[in-house]
Structure formats: C-alpha cells, structure tokens
Amino acid sequence: MVSPTGRCRYLFLPMTSVCFYFQIHQPFRLRRYSVFRSDPFYFDSESNRSIMEKVAEKCYRPMTTKLLDLIKRHDGRFKISFSVTGTAIEQMQAWAPDVLDLLQQCAASGCADFLAETSHHSLCAVYAPSEFQQQVDRHVSLMRDLFDIEPIVFRNTELIYSDRIASMVAESDQFKGMVCEGVDRLLGDRSPAWVYAPTGSGDYLPAAPLRLLLKNYRLSDDIAFRFSDKNWSEWPLDASRFAGWVDCINGDGHLCNLFMDYETFGEHQWADSGIFEFMDALPGKVFDTNPGQNDFITVREAVSKFDPVGVYKAPDPISWADSERDLSAWIGNAMQENAAAELYRLEGPVKKASESGDDWILEDWRKLTTSDHLYYMCTKYWADGDVHKYFSPYDSPYDAYINFMNVLDNIRVRCES
Numbered sequence: 001m002v003s004p005t006g007r008c009r010y011l012f013l014p015m016t017s018v019c020f021y022f023q024i025h026q027p028f029r030l031r032r033y034s035v036f037r038s039d040p041f042y043f044d045s046e047s048n049r050s051i052m053e054k055v056a057e058k059c060y061r062p063m064t065t066k067l068l069d070l071i072k073r074h075d076g077r078f079k080i081s082f083s084v085t086g087t088a089i090e091q092m093q094a095w096a097p098d099v100l101d102l103l104q105q106c107a108a109s110g111c112a113d114f115l116a117e118t119s120h121h122s123l124c125a126v127y128a129p130s131e132f133q134q135q136v137d138r139h140v141s142l143m144r145d146l147f148d149i150e151p152i153v154f155r156n157t158e159l160i161y162s163d164r165i166a167s168m169v170a171e172s173d174q175f176k177g178m179v180c181e182g183v184d185r186l187l188g189d190r191s192p193a194w195v196y197a198p199t200g201s202g203d204y205l206p207a208a209p210l211r212l213l214l215k216n217y218r219l220s221d222d223i224a225f226r227f228s229d230k231n232w233s234e235w236p237l238d239a240s241r242f243a244g245w246v247d248c249i250n251g252d253g254h255l256c257n258l259f260m261d262y263e264t265f266g267e268h269q270w271a272d273s274g275i276f277e278f279m280d281a282l283p284g285k286v287f288d289t290n291p292g293q294n295d296f297i298t299v300r301e302a303v304s305k306f307d308p309v310g311v312y313k314a315p316d317p318i319s320w321a322d323s324e325r326d327l328s329a330w331i332g333n334a335m336q337e338n339a340a341a342e343l344y345r346l347e348g349p350v351k352k353a354s355e356s357g358d359d360w361i362l363e364d365w366r367k368l369t370t371s372d373h374l375y376y377m378c379t380k381y382w383a384d385g386d387v388h389k390y391f392s393p394y395d396s397p398y399d400a401y402i403n404f405m406n407v408l409d410n411i412r413v414r415c416e417s
Contacts, residue, residue, distance in 0.1 A: 015250065015254070015290070015293040015294060015295070016193075016246055016247055016249045016250050016253075016254070016255070016256050016290070016293075016294050017254055017255050017256070017294075017295050017296065017297040017302065017305075018246060018255075018256045018258060018286055018294070018295070018296045018297065019081070019213065019255050019256065019257045019258065019296075019297050019298070019299060019302050020079075020080045020081065020258050020296065021080075021081040021082070021083060021115065021155070021179060021257070021258070021259045021260075021299055022080065022081070022082050022083070022260065022261070022262040023083050023155070023259070023260070023261050023262060024060075024082060024083065024084040024085065024088050024262045025084075025085040025087070025088050025121055025261075026048070026051065026052055026055070026085070026087060026088040026091050027087055027121065027367075027370045027372035027373070028043045028048055028087055028091075028367045028370065029043065029044050029047050029048055029051075029372075029393055030042055030043060030044060030373070030403055030404065030407055031043060031044040031047075032044075032403060033403055033406045033407050033410070034406060035406050035409070037406070037410070038410065038413075040360065040361075040364065040410065040414065042364060042367075042368075042407045042410070043367065047393070048091060048095075049091075049094070049095045052091045052092070052094075052095045052096055053095055053096065055263060055267055056092075056095075056096040056099050058266040058267050058270075058271070059262060059263050059265050059266035059267045060092075060096065060099040060102075060262070061098070061099060061102065062265075062266055062271075062276060063262065063265040063266060063276070063279075064099065064102040064103060064106065065102065066276060066279060066280060067080055067106060067112075068102065068105055068106060068109070070279075070280070070283055071106070071109050071111045071112075072109075074283055074284070074287070076109070076110065076111050077283075077287070077295065077296065078111065078283045078296050079111045079112070079113075079296040079297055079298045079301070080106070080111065080112050080113075080296070080298070081112065081113040081114070081115060081153075081298045081299040081300075082103065082106070082112060082113070082114050082115070082262075083114070083115040083116075083117050083155045084103065084114065085117065085118075085119070085120070085121045085139075086119035086120060086121075086138065086139055086142055087119075087120055087121060087367065087370060089142065089146065100146070103147070104146065104147060107147035107148065107149055108148075111298075112298070113149065113151075113153070113298035113299055113300045113301075114143050114147050114149045114151055115151055115153050115154065115155045115179070115299060116136060116139050116140050116143060116151035116153070116154050116155070116174070116175065117136070117139055117154065117155045117156065117157065118132065118135040118136060118139060118156070118157050119135040119136075119138040119139040119142065119366070120135055120366045120367060120369050120370050121157050121370045121371055121372070122135060122157055122366070122369035122370060122371060123157060123158075123160070123330060123331075123340065123369065123371050123374070124344075124369060125156055125157070125160060125165045125168065126160065126165075126317065126327070127340060127343075127344040128344050128347050129168060130347075131347055131369075132168065133168075133172065135366070136154070136172070136174075140174065151174075151175070152174075152175055152176045152177065152300055152303070153175060153176065153177040153178065153179065153213070153299040153300060153303055154169050154174075154175045154177070154178045154179075155178070155179045156169075156178070156180070157371050158319045158320060158321060158329075158330070158371055159179065159180050159181045159215065159259070159318075159319050159320040160317055160318070160319045160327065161178070161180035161181065161314055161317065161318050161319075162314045162315070162316060162317040162318065163198060163199040163200070163313065163314055163315055165317070166178065166198035166199070166210060166212075166314075167198070167200065169210060170198065170209045170210040173209075175210065176209075176210070176211060176303050176304070177210060177211040177212065177213060177299065177300075177302070177303030178198075178210055178211075178212055178213070179212075179213045179214075179215065179257070179259060179299060180212060180213075180214060180215070180312075180314075180318065181214065181215050181217065181318055181319060181320045181325055182214035182215050182216060182217060182257070183314075183318050183325045185325075186312060186313060186314055186318070187214075187312075190310065191249075191252045191253045192214035192215065192216050192217075192253070192257065193216065193249045193252060193253020193254060193255050193256060193257070194214075194253045194254065194255070194306075194308075194309045194310070195211050195212065195213065195254070195255070195302070195303070195306040195307065195308050195309065196211070196212040196214060196308050196309065196310055196311065196312035197210065197211060197212065197308035197310070197311055197312070198210055198212060198311070198312065199311055199312075199313050199314075199315075201308070201311060205307065205308040205309070205310070205311070206307040206308065208308050211303040211306075211307075211308055212308070212312050213255065213257050213299060213302055213303065214257060214312065215257050215258075215259040215320065216256055216257050216258065217320070219242075219245060219246070219256060219258060220257075220258050220259055220260050222234070222237065222242065222245075223237075223242075223258065223260060223264060223269075223275075223278075224260040224261065224264045224268065224269075225268075227264075227269050227273060227275055227278070228269050228270070228273035228275070236274065237278065238278070238281075239278050239281035239282040239284075239285040240281075240285050240289075242278075242282065242285070243282065243285035243286045243288070243289045243294075244289060246286060246289070246294065247286075247289045247290050247294060250290070254306050255297070255302060255306070257302075259320075265279060283296065322380065328378075328380065329375060329378050329380065330371055330374040330375055330378070331374065332378065332379075332380060333377070333378070333379050333397075335377045335379075335397065335398070335401040336374050336377045336378070336401075339373075339374060339377060339401060339404055339405060339408070340374060342405070342408055343365075343368060343369065343408060344369075346365060346408070346411060346412060346415065347365075349412070349415035349416075350362055350365040350411065350415055352415070353414060353415045358414060361411065361414055361415070364411065365411055368404070368407065368408065368411070372391075373400070373404050375391065375392075376391075376392045376393070376394055376397065376400035376404075377397045377398075377400045377401045377404070378397060379397045
C-alpha cells in the first residue's frame with residue numbers, strides 16, 4: 001500500500017508508536033547597542049516581554065490546555081514530551097507564569113516527559129565542552145526542581161549531533177538516549193523509525209550506552225511547515241489521512257518521531273488554519289486506524305522499550321536546519337564564524353571576572369551563547385524572505401553582527417576591568 005506521497009512502504013508489523021516532542025524556546029533578544037554605549041544592560045526587556053505574552057496567548061496557553069484535555073479524554077493513552085530551554089522558562093516566570101503552571105500539570109499527569117538540553121540553547125557542544133556540561137547540569141537541575149522529573153533523554157541545541165557529541169553525552173552517564181535529525185545521506189535506505197546507536201557502541205547494540213531517536217522530518221514538516229500551504233498537493237491535511245501515513249510505518253520501524261517547535265501551533269500555523277482542530281482529532285484517529293495497536297509514547301519510554309537496530313554514523317555535525325542539515329545556518333559565513341570565535345574566546349575571562357565579583361557577567365555571557373544570535377547573522381536565502389528573515393528582529397544579518405559585537409566588546413571591557 002502506497003500513499004500519493006510515497007509515505008507507505010510495508011505493512012507487516014501491527015503497531016506504530018507515535019513519539020511527539022515539542023521544543024519550547026525563547027531567546028533573550030538584544031536591545032540596539034551602539035559602540036558608544038558603556039552600560040551593562042544588553043537585553044530588550046520590552047520586546048522580550050511583548051513576544052512572550054503574544055506567543056503565550058496564541059500558542060502556549062491554548063495548545064497546552066488542549067494537550068491536557070487530550071490526556072484526560074484518552075485516559076492517559078495520549079503521551080507527549082517537551083524540551084523547554086532555561087531562557088524560555090525564565091521569561092515564563094517573569095511574564096507568563098500560568099503557562100509554566102500548565103506545563104507542570106502536564107508533568108504531574110504522568111503522560112508528559114521532559115528532555116534535558118543546554119540551559120541557554122547554546123552551541124557549547126561545538127565550542128566549549130566544559131561549559132556544555134555546566135549548562136546541561138544546570139538544565140537537569142531546573143527540570144528536577146520545576147517538574148519533579150529526572151531527564152534520561154538529551155536534546156542538543158538545534159538537534160546538533162555528531163559522533164563526538166554523542167560520545168560527550170554518553171560519557172556523562174546521565175542519559176540513556178538522545179534525539180537528533182534523521183538525515184537521508186546518513187541513513188541511506190534505512191528508516192528513521194528504528195532506534196539506532198552511536199558510533200563506538202560495540203558489536204552488541206542492545207548494550208549501547210546511548211540510544212538515538214531520529215526525527216521523521218517528512219511527517220514532522222507536514223505539520224510544522226506545510227500544513228497551511230495551499231499550494232501543497234496534500235492540502236488541506238486532515239487527521240485521518242495523517243494517521244494513515246503514520247500507520248504505514250508498520251513493518252519498517254517501531255516509531256513515528258514527530259519533533260517540532262511548539263510555536264507550530266497557533267504562531268507559525270495560525271489558529272484559522274485549523275491546526276488546533278487537527279491536533280484535537282489526531283490522537284483518536286491514530287488509535288482508530290489500527291485499533292488496539294497504534295499508540296503514543298514518550299521519549300523516555302521509547303529509549304527504554306526498543307533496542308537499537310544499527311549504528312548511526314555522523315562524523316561531521318548535523319542539525320535540523322535547511323536542506324543541508326548542517327551548521328551553516330549558524331556558522332556558515334565569515335560574520336558568524338568571527339562572532340562565535342570571539343564569543344567563546346571570552347569563556348575563561350568571563351568566569352574569572354564572575355569569581356572576582358562581577359555577579360551578572362556570567363549570566364549575561366551565557367545569554368549571548370544562545371544560538372539565535374548567530375542565526376540572525378545568516379545570509380542564506382536572505383533576499384528571498386525565507387524563514388531566516390522571518391525569525392530575525394534585525395533589518396539585515398550585518399546589523400545583527402554589528403549589534404552583537406558591540407555587546408561582546410562591552411563584555412570584554414568588563415572582563416579587563
């Protein structure tokens with residue numbers, strides 16, 4: 001059986017487990033900071049507050065309320081996972097505390113798991129291994145304190161993954177699994193619906209210290225990017241048809257890993273697109289398509305239930321972004337490379353200054369490590385008005401670079417004094 005989009009391949013096994021994971025992130029955006037400024041106040045509180053309140057109203061409140069209703073309506077059979085950055089949580093605490101309360105209700109239901117990541121949504125795994133571990137430890141503590149959950153699955157910033165990063169995560173002995181992108185050139189003719197192991201796991205894969213959950217980017221993007229596109233051949237997409245695509249995984253894997261930004265619901269795909277109605281109907285359609293078989297599963301349950309079937313080799317870093325699935329969205333031009341190098345060169349001086357009495361400098365620097373600041377400098381496809389421009393508060397990538405470097409220069413002066 002084959003769908004019009006080629007999603008169905010085999011129908012031999014009687015079960016598919018849907019693994020939903022939602023990424024919740026908000027950066028601390030910078031105020032306009034000229035070279036003539038000398039104050040240590042870098043972040044645009046008014047803009048950050050306004051955006052948090054808008055997204056909370058359009059996405060976070062209605063979607064989380066709906067998820068809680070779905071959990072209750074389906075007697076706990078509907079399950080989800082979240083990855084919430086520390087920067088998003090700090091802004092929720094300041095400007096949308098009721099959203100945090102809703103997420104805590106999800107955690108208390110027993111049907112929602114929470115992943116670990118870097119506290120500041122940073123590229124430390126690429127540039128600063130010691131700081132990477134510190135940010136991960138900080139985020140794990142935050143999940144424990146806020147949601148009473150000890151994460152066992154790790155999600156790196158922007159789904160950045162490589163053999164080296166997998167080794168770093170495995171060596172920490174904190175995690176049993178990691179989520180990453182299912183990249184075609186690495187998978188070959190294999191399916192992202194299986195669990196995999198990193199390079200160096202040994203010959204007996206069930207004993208691998210780390211299990212990899214790979215994003216099904218085709219089905220994820222059907223919801224996250226194509227859902228409201230009237231030029232898409234599958235528009236308008238309904239829950240029954242999507243549930244049928246999910247069921248087609250049977251025989252070529254155990255999992256349908258649907259990983260996406262939480263802002264998909266109500267912010268990127270507006271309410272009038274029907275996205276909330278789609279999500280409201282989807283769990284029931286998944287259950288009904290293969291009664292008693294298809295189910296929903298958390299990332300914790302997925303890495304505990306399924307053994308790896310092969311090795312996923314990534315000698316060079318991969319990510320979710322663009323057709324290249326590499327790091328070029330963040331360090332793909334000279335401005336980005338220079339900004340990243342200068343930023344991480346200050347790690348040692350910043351930590352010394354923090355120990356010497358500058359109480360805020362380390363947190364200020366960590367907020368600058370958030371990957372969004374480098375993303376704003378991306379020049380790929382800028383003239384086409386694509387997603388890179390959509391997410392940027394700047395008039396151009398060059399403006400983003402100048403503003404960031406002005407702030408970084410002030411951090412440097414604080415270190416020297």
